[in-house]
Amino acid sequence: MKSPGERASGAARRGAGRSGMAVPGVGLRDVAQAVGVSTATVSRAINRPEVVSAELRERIAAAIAELGWIPDGAARALTTGRSQTIGAVFPTLGLGDFPRAANAIQRHLLLQDYTLLLACSEYDPEQEFRQVRKFAERGVDGVILVGLAHHPELIPFLEQRKLPFISSFVYDPAHHGRCVGPDNHKALVRMTDYLADLGHVRFAVIAQETENNDRASARLAGIRDALAMRGLAVRPQHLAIGTWTIEEGRKLFAQVMDTDPRPTAIVCGNAPLAIGAILEATARGVRVPEDVSIVGYDDIEIMNHLPVPVTTVRVPGEEIGVRAARLILDLLMGREPDYPLESEAEIVLRASSGPPPGAAASPFHAQPEG
Amino acid sequence: MKSPGERASGAARRGAGRSGMAVPGVGLRDVAQAVGVSTATVSRAINRPEVVSAELRERIAAAIAELGWIPDGAARALTTGRSQTIGAVFPTLGLGDFPRAANAIQRHLLLQDYTLLLACSEYDPEQEFRQVRKFAERGVDGVILVGLAHHPELIPFLEQRKLPFISSFVYDPAHHGRCVGPDNHKALVRMTDYLADLGHVRFAVIAQETENNDRASARLAGIRDALAMRGLAVRPQHLAIGTWTIEEGRKLFAQVMDTDPRPTAIVCGNAPLAIGAILEATARGVRVPEDVSIVGYDDIEIMNHLPVPVTTVRVPGEEIGVRAARLILDLLMGREPDYPLESEAEIVLRASSGPPPGAAASPFHAQPEG
DNA sequence: CGCCGTTATGCAATCGGTTACAAGAGCGAG
DNA sequence: CTCGCTCTTGTAACCGATTGCATAACGGCG
Structure with a gap:
């Protein structure tokens, strides 16, 4: 047996070599040996360059490049206790702004030398919890969730393990500092107010299932609360709940329009539903906005290009x-976020909304408040 | 100094505790101690249950649940040399089937106890390479790429490190066993043949930049080759290259239609371009397919719901x-894939294509070949 | 000329599991 | 009763980096 002092160099030590290693045959030791210094020095040259003499630093950098060495993340994670990894669980990547946001998170994390683990829950809290446990196992340093409603054991699980986490796509003052996004309730209050100010009184709502989806639920509540302020409410037959496909939007549009009295304004809870509603309307010859106003949620590109924008x-x-990425890192580092956590949800006015049928077109009807 | 034999239990050993650990204070040692066995036994109970007596296995499972222990992925990765992690670099998540595929990969990997690292290259080979290097640093066991065209150093980099990798969304017999997807060339040959069989001779193409995008490039080649077989070609003014937005689709549609002679068929290289073309056509009062046929690539939901499907x-x-996930794992395990690697790209006939203007409508014109 | 503070570097323990090898227990056969 | 085999379990080295502490080199100062 060799004494600890005379360990063979990495390259020689591992024969056929285990597969799966970052750089088969090249380890920190080989770099150290090539330069003629200890592994500690090489490690310091990487992590705290200022404590290593300039000349040595250069020789080390050269050797690293020469050997093509890449530090082993697992070993590093083991000693430092950080994996430089963040996990995110999105409901899906096929809806609204989720792909854009996922991309932005990943890009921003990379700038800070973090890597993103991404998973989808498909709106199922069980699955979300499972994904998060998997993340914990992989040693993520923090978790980005969507929304505030989760599996009952999810938050305790994260807290017990002292894993920082934030909620995205949602802002709630009660959870300040742990969430980034729009205030869904407020956004739909404003949208509803805008429509009501145009004179609408018969509102229909086409929206996603609200169970396990606090954002959808906040939007619905926003509509209801805004209407209630004016003594109005959504008739039961004007409330249609479904998924997030265009097909469904068409179906639910038909459903709420086949009622008496008909609604004059339809608020859709997500983009595909709105697209379906608009397309079904044009297909049926229902004029938008003359016969009915239709508004949506999420401003994906096509919203501006449909026959009726x-x-x-x-x-x-x-x-x-970007803010989600920043916030989770700030939480991790114990820094105070110095940017707003609430995103403004802007109401984009286009042709699909107008005064209700029969109302005198006001000369200045299309100005939303604030 | 303590002798090795009398190491304190994990919980007691680490005082204030490093942050970032999966389960602060609970380690394999604690589980072992709780059950009164060695760490080796607990480890075996997890990884090779059949070698541990049933009774003990149960007590260990109970203790694990009791203590809420989760094995530390970093430590495990360090010893085993596998991270149970796969990296994927997609061009973007906002186009065509990418989000769906990403989701499917992730779901399938999870079933096999693997985790997905996801990044986007934004069609930039430099960025793709950077992401892959980051993945290598994180110790991924394999890499899923999109397409066959990459940074010149990317493949050598992966090969040098013996990192298994595959290309997705592309099938090329020359790379059999290392790619899954449709044969882009063949798909567009068929689409072009279908249109030519309808009688079209003046083809326009609206497509993505082909530099760094071998799939777009294969599609373009497919169109050209199919036309050449009939002695036809795309006129320079009928070839418009752009990005992948609806806006761009509208613009390029206008561009190729403002020519003389006009094309009678327009082949679009991706979904947003096709959507833009269709919408611009209806906006301009150009009748589809009577005045011009328009066909697209990727069958996302909206394709079937536009004013002209x-x-x-x-x-x-x-x-x-799913196949990408299976293939990379099979490659990793040295298994032979027992499922097809080439995906059939089906041509979905809808209302946007028909005979060219002036042609006698054949009674049975809309049947594509095989 | 010797003492001490800096600065640069090396030594070796350590992170938390895994696994080769050793060892003990139990059992049937000779 | 002993030998040898199988079946379980324990011992301890090891994965590849990080980092507290020790040490060496150097320079300034009294």
Whole structure:
């Protein structure tokens, strides 16, 4: 047996070599040996260059480049206790601003030398919890969730393990510092007010299932609360709940329009539903906005290009993604965030909304408040 | 100094505790101690349950649940040389079937206890390479790329490190076993043949930049080759290259239609371009397909719901995702894939394509070949 | 000329599991 | 009763980096 002092160099030590290593055969030891210094010095040259003499630093850098060495993340994670990794669980990547935000998170994390682990829950809290446990196992340093409603054991799990986490796509003052996004309730209050100010009184709502989806639920509540302020409410037959496909939007549009009295304004809870509603309307010869106003949520590109461009709530997905990344890192480092956590959900006015049928077109009807 | 034998239990040993650990204060040692066995036994109970007696296995499982222990991925990765992690670099998540495929990959990997690291290259080979290097640093066991065209150093880098990798969304017999997806060339040959069989001779193409994008480039080549077989070609003024937005689709549609002679068929290289073309056509009062046929690529939901439903190439994103996940794992394990690697790109006929203006409508014109 | 503070570097323990090898227990056969 | 085999479990080295502490080199100062 060799004494500890005379360990063979990495390259020689591992024969056929385990597969799966970052750089088969090249380890920190080999770099150290090549330069003629200890591994400690090489390690310091990487992590705290200022404590290593300039000349040595250069020789080490040269050797690293020469050997093509890449530090082993697992070993590093083991000693430092940080994996430089953040996990995010999104409901899906096929809806609204989620892909944009995911991309933004990933890009921003990379700038700070962090890597993103991404998973989808498909709106199922069980699955979300499973994904988060997997992340914990992989040793993520923090977790980005979507929304505030989760599996009952999820938050305790994260807290017990002291894993920092934030909620995105949602802002709630009660959770300040732990969430970034728009205030969904406020956004739909404003949208509803805008429509009501145009004179609408018969509102229909086409929205996603609100169970396990606090954002959808906040939007619905926003509509209801804004209407209630004016003594109005959504008739049961004007409330249609479904998924997030265009197909569904068409179906639900038909459903709420086949009622008496008909609604004069339809608020859609997500982009595909709004697209479906608009397309079904044009297909049926229902004029938008003359016969019925239709508004959506999420301003994806097509909203502005449909036969009738759609009035919608614009959620700044890119901004939310970047802030989510910043916030989780700040939380991790114990820094105080110095940027707003609430994103403004802007109401983008387009042709799909107008005064209700029969109302005198006011000369200045299309100005939303604030 | 303590002798090795009398190491304190994990919980007691670490005082204030490093942050960032999966389960602060609970380690394999604590589980072992709780059950009164060695760490080796606990480890075996997890990894090779069959060698541990049933009774003990149960007590260990109970203790693990009791203590809420989760194995530390970094430590495990360090010793085993595998991180149970796969990295994927997609061009973007905002186009076509990419989100669907990403989701499918992730879901399938999770079933096999693997975790997905996801990044986007934004069609920039430099960035793709950077992301892959980052993945190598994180110790991924394999890499899933999109397409066959990459940074010149990317493949050598992966090969040098013996990192298994595959290309997705592309099938090329020359790379059999290392790619999954449709044959882009073949798909567009078929689409072009279909249009030519309808009687079209003046083709326009609206497509993405082909530099750094071998799939777009294969599609373009498919169109050209199919036309050449009939002695036809795309006029320079009928070839418009752009990005992948609806806006761009509208612009390029206008561009190729403002020519003389006009094309009678327009082949679009991706979904947003096709959507833009269709919408611009209806906006301008150009009748589809009476005045011009328009076909697309990727069958995302909206293609079937536009004012004129779009004939398009359906790429099975879900299937590609699942197969990509399977293939990279098979490669990793040295297993032979027992499922097809080439995905059929189906041509979905819809209302946007028909005979060219002036042609006698054949009674049976809309049947594509095999 | 010797003492001491700096600065640069090396030594070796350590992170938390995994696994080769050793060792003990139990059992049937000779 | 002993030998040898199988079945379980324990011992301890090891993965590849990080980092507290020790040490060496150097220079300034009294």
